[in-house]
Amino acid sequence: MYRQLVCLCSLVFSSSVLAWVDSDLDGVPDxxxxCPNTQINTAVLANGCQQSLGLVSVSPIYFNFDQSRVLRSQLPSIERAHQLIKDNKLVSISLLGHTDNIGSEQLNASLSVKRAQSVKDILVEQFAIDADVIEVSGMGSLAPISTNRTALGRQKNRRVEFKFE
Structure with missing residues (x-):
């Protein structure tokens, strides 16, 4: 009788212990x-998957023609992005640079990367965001959000967009 009780207790105890193993330390049992490989300090839902920010709105950073210098008027958007990064402990930020269609594709590809890099430099130098979590890339003129037939449309296409993960 004693032996059966010990065996039964061992089975109950071991299965309950295994039920609460949490390999990725996200607070959800395996x-x-x-999502079993969640990064440490990531907010997760009850199913263990990363909590989505939903629709997050950060205005793009707009630039003057043929320029990669961030205008002072664009700093509030960068400050908003910084606040989102800080409040949500985001682990990955992509900055995607764009241009209008004036100039060669090679020039526009280079300029779009320089624009994204300018925004990254501000996030790193002025807001102390870790440079390793920010990826920059450029699309040149390949992904316009407005027509390139008007001055206003081209102005809207000269931008850097944020993507948060």
Whole structure:
């Protein structure tokens, strides 16, 4: 009788312990964790997957023609992005640079990367964001959000967009 009780207790205890193993330390047991490799200090839902920010609005950073210098008028958008990064402990930020269609594609590709790099430099130097979590890339004139037939449309296309993960 004693032996059966010990065996039964061992089975109950071991299965309950295994039910609460949390390999990625996100607070969700592995048995219920739909995303088993969550990074440390990441907010997760009850299923163990990263909490989405939903629709997050940060205005793009706009630039003057053929320039990569960030205008003072664009700093509030960078400050908003910084606040989102800080408040949500985001681990990955992509900065995607764009241009209008004036000039060669090679020139525009280079300029779009320089624009994204300018925004990254501000986030790193003025807001102390870790440079390793910010990726910069450029699309040149390949992804306009407005027509390139008008001055206003071209102005809207000269931008850097944020993507948060």
């Amino acid at each position: 048995k219920k964790d739909a």
